[in-house]
Amino acid sequence: MGNFAAFETKMTAAGMGDAAIRAFRRNYEALLRNETGMIPENDISPADHLASLESLPATPADADLLAQAVVIKLNGGLGTSMGLQGPKSLLAVRDGVNFLDLMVRQILDLRKTSGAPVRLLLMNSFSTSEDTLGHLDRYRSEGLADAAEVELMQNQIPKIDASTLDPVAWPADPDLEWCPPGHGDLYPALVGSGWLDRLLAEGVKYAFVSNSDNLGAILDPVILQHFAQSGAPFLMECTRRTAADRKGGHLARRNSDGRLLLREVAQCPAADLDAFQDIDRHQYFNTNSLWLRLDLLKEQLAADSGVLPLPMIRNNKTVDPRDKKSTAVIQLEIAMGAAIECFEGSAAIDVPRSRFAPVKTTGDLLALRSDAYDVLENGQVRLHPSRNGEPPVISLSDEYKLVDSIEGLGVPSLIGCKSLEISGPVQFAPGVVIEGSVKIENTSPETAVIPAGTFCDTTLRF
Numbered sequence: 001m002g003n004f005a006a007f008e009t010k011m012t013a014a015g016m017g018d019a020a021i022r023a024f025r026r027n028y029e030a031l032l033r034n035e036t037g038m039i040p041e042n043d044i045s046p047a048d049h050l051a052s053l054e055s056l057p058a059t060p061a062d063a064d065l066l067a068q069a070v071v072i073k074l075n076g077g078l079g080t081s082m083g084l085q086g087p088k089s090l091l092a093v094r095d096g097v098n099f100l101d102l103m104v105r106q107i108l109d110l111r112k113t114s115g116a117p118v119r120l121l122l123m124n125s126f127s128t129s130e131d132t133l134g135h136l137d138r139y140r141s142e143g144l145a146d147a148a149e150v151e152l153m154q155n156q157i158p159k160i161d162a163s164t165l166d167p168v169a170w171p172a173d174p175d176l177e178w179c180p181p182g183h184g185d186l187y188p189a190l191v192g193s194g195w196l197d198r199l200l201a202e203g204v205k206y207a208f209v210s211n212s213d214n215l216g217a218i219l220d221p222v223i224l225q226h227f228a229q230s231g232a233p234f235l236m237e238c239t240r241r242t243a244a245d246r247k248g249g250h251l252a253r254r255n256s257d258g259r260l261l262l263r264e265v266a267q268c269p270a271a272d273l274d275a276f277q278d279i280d281r282h283q284y285f286n287t288n289s290l291w292l293r294l295d296l297l298k299e300q301l302a303a304d305s306g307v308l309p310l311p312m313i314r315n316n317k318t319v320d321p322r323d324k325k326s327t328a329v330i331q332l333e334i335a336m337g338a339a340i341e342c343f344e345g346s347a348a349i350d351v352p353r354s355r356f357a358p359v360k361t362t363g364d365l366l367a368l369r370s371d372a373y374d375v376l377e378n379g380q381v382r383l384h385p386s387r388n389g390e391p392p393v394i395s396l397s398d399e400y401k402l403v404d405s406i407e408g409l410g411v412p413s414l415i416g417c418k419s420l421e422i423s424g425p426v427q428f429a430p431g432v433v434i435e436g437s438v439k440i441e442n443t444s445p446e447t448a449v450i451p452a453g454t455f456c457d458t459t460l461r462f
Helices: 004-013 018-032 099-114 127-142 183-192 195-200 223-228 272-276 295-303 336-343 364-367 403-407
Strands: 044-045 069-076 090-093 119-124 151-153 208-211 234-240 248-254 260-265 282-294 313-318 329-334 347-350 372-373 382-385 391-394 413-423 426-428 430-440 448-450 455-456 459-461
Touching: 004 018, 018 183, 018 403, 069 099, 069 183, 099 119, 099 127, 119 127, 119 183, 119 430, 127 151, 151 183, 183 195, 183 295, 183 336, 223 234, 223 282, 223 347, 234 336, 234 364, 248 282, 260 336, 282 295, 295 364, 313 426, 364 391, 364 403
Parallel strands: 069 119, 069 208, 119 151, 234 347, 391 413, 413 430, 426 448, 430 455, 430 459
Antiparallel strands: 044 248, 208 282, 234 282, 248 260, 313 329, 372 382
């Protein structure tokens, strides 16, 4: 088993470039070797003594340095888990303003306040390109609508038939024969698209990369100044793990060479799980906001024969994700942040939790639409100062999993809310204020209307 020629032929026919093919080959060969990628606790030490954003001198980058920067937003995802049919970045945050609008506002504000032509690149997928560019057409006068100026296309890779390790065939819907390669595709996409060479030729040396659904991730001129002065090839923004983050990956330092690395739970031997989940030992997790020196990235790629040696992630799925009886497939992914171990001199910085505000669930969206967050004219989204950096914890029952289901819920005041748990059909009347920890349970099929007023540290049952 394992004939790569069939994959190469398929990818070439689909227009995938050499960089994408070589990256996929590396991961496919790792699959054939049955690599596990395990990282035992004895092989690592905690990552500590990180520089912190709050301790940096408040010296922002000047216009000359900002002119050497590009903001790259990972915009390949559809909001299917939240019931969306299009790009997640087109989801309304409030008052008809969506994630993409806020990203554009941030860039335009940086340009206006600094006078520097800060670039924006959107790493789109085949699923998000058309709708994203259609929305950007309203920003044509600002030079942010032309695909040739703002789009970095994500590659696609074949799904692998789990029984034969050949490219899977699914004539009923050939599009399902392909999958995204994970956000680690950033590196081959930059190379294969020509964007890496183009940016360097235009004097762009620094890239800030983050997820489009993380509204806390903005280009901070103070971090840019720190990164430029450090000379590091790669800087990862990390923040402190809490009890809620115990099962997520963490930053560590490899004992053999002292390099920083990421360890995900799938890479942790069962015997080391307690240490993995010890948030006092392993204190930091990756926010997936990264800073790259593009000239040093080009050098490292040349040293690695054009492919960064990122750990391969294996996902077992079915070719049609909606049909669990369809052909079993293997999807190979690579993670962008894992590149921290590929560079000599990579660094990490401890940032406030406010720079990590992803919207992954409808509960996150409800909080974002409330007064617990301020949405500023310059596109920045911040927790209200009175919350001291702590977002409200919103837990919604399964009937609220999709965005449409919360449109009729109403948005209560959450500025003083510690946690809100809702189960069953509920609607908030205008003027509802939630403070402290509130639990609302409705076991009847009829919608319970929560009247105007303040509810504090209580349980409401209907």
